[in-house]
Amino acid sequence: MLDLKLITGNPEYVKNELKKRNTEIDIENILKLDEERRKIILNVEELKKLRNDTSKEIGIIKKQGGDISEISARMKKVSEEISELDNMLKNVEETLKNILLNIPNIPDETVPVGSDENANVLYKEYGHKPSFDFEPKAHWEIAESLNLVDFEKGATLAKSRFSVYTGFGAKLERALINFMLDVQSENGYKEIIPPFLVNANTMTGTGQLPKFEEELFKCERDELYLIPTAEVPLTNLYADTILSEEDLPIKVTAYTPCFRREAGSYGKDVRGLIRQHQFNKVEIVKIAHPENSMMELELLLEDAEKILQMLGLHYRVMTLCTGDLGFSSSKTYDIEVWLPGQNCYREISSCSNFKDFQARRAGIKFRNKNKKVEFAHTLNGSGLAVGRTFLAILENYQQKDGSVVVPEALRPYLGVDIITK
């Protein structure tokens, strides 16, 4: 959520910044509503003061045995007026809040301006594309021939875009989860196991609601949503909290399954593990001081990169342009891993600085040097998407004979050097 005062104070600036990300907002309407809001507050608070003062007088008069019928009748009218104004205020504030909750974040000034993903800018690269003396296969072929994943059973048990990991497939997935958690723990993130179901308030805190309800699996009966990422419970761990400055940055990590409806992506990535309704992810989250959140983003990116480096996977990092930025993010780096079986790079991690956008929604604050309360900055990144790491290993470490070599760093976790039939 943007600061209302920022919008009313610099309407042109906000309008232009949002235009960069293809968002038009009705500033006039916001200004009008805010003015109305303040007018009502002024009015109703004056009446409340009158009522408070008079009520005290009534108490005194009554004690002295005086007559209060006339004055209390007068106050009854005042009270009616107050409740009318209170209702008006509530309406205006609700309308305003709904508008604000649907406005995306302002891009950081270092974010390249562009309308879509084609304008994303290469930030850095690691390693090289591996060369093969045979035609590398797509991971779904490898997974099926080695009996690592049963795609049909996933569809049978649930529906399409669900799959079943079997045998060494399941073991490899678990090995990756443990490996990632260990590395991120070493990187200074405190390990957390959060709920996988959260309520609407929590979803609103990080920006999934109200705008992206369509993307979420919901348990109607219990008014709970399956988390689409551990970012949601991890960040909201600090909702409605005033932290002390010394606590910052807070660093937490969690492995969770993630659930996404993938509404509107019919026909996209239908084969393999790329786009699933349920996938595993190790997430890293930071609550940072506003003064160094940009530096923290760089460090967080490095923490995510480290996993790929240790696994010996080639990747590149893209700075997302304004038009490709997620709703809540002010700046995002996507890490894209090389997939030789598909001859392309695919996103395996997304590292973002949300600045005070989520903090304002969720009420994540800290007390600064001057003892003033200030919104903290929130950041997160995948460290990494486990399913996509799994498939990247299959495609990058496949051998001519159909087997898959296990990256060195993973061997202690898996117990074998090579996965064969």
Next chain:
RNA sequence: GGAGAGAUGGCCGAGUAUGGUCGAAGGCGCUCGCCUGCUAAGCGAGUGUACGCCCAAAAGGUGUACCGAGGGUUCAAAUCCCUCUCUCUCCGCCA
């Protein structure tokens, strides 16, 4: 799922029977100052958040709201009534 108890400031805890002078006693903690070889103890002062208004602005001042959440009664609600949520205890069921 059944029965009961409870939810008050950073924490503990009074206030709720008899509605008004209660943003809320007292204690602890914390901050600042004093005192003191050091520490402890002691003494003094301060110590919530949000929003509005005043102020060029910071500081500050002032007003409103907030005693789990929402609604109701009343001139007036921490206090009375209703609904909900959460916590605890006991019983049942269960990984």
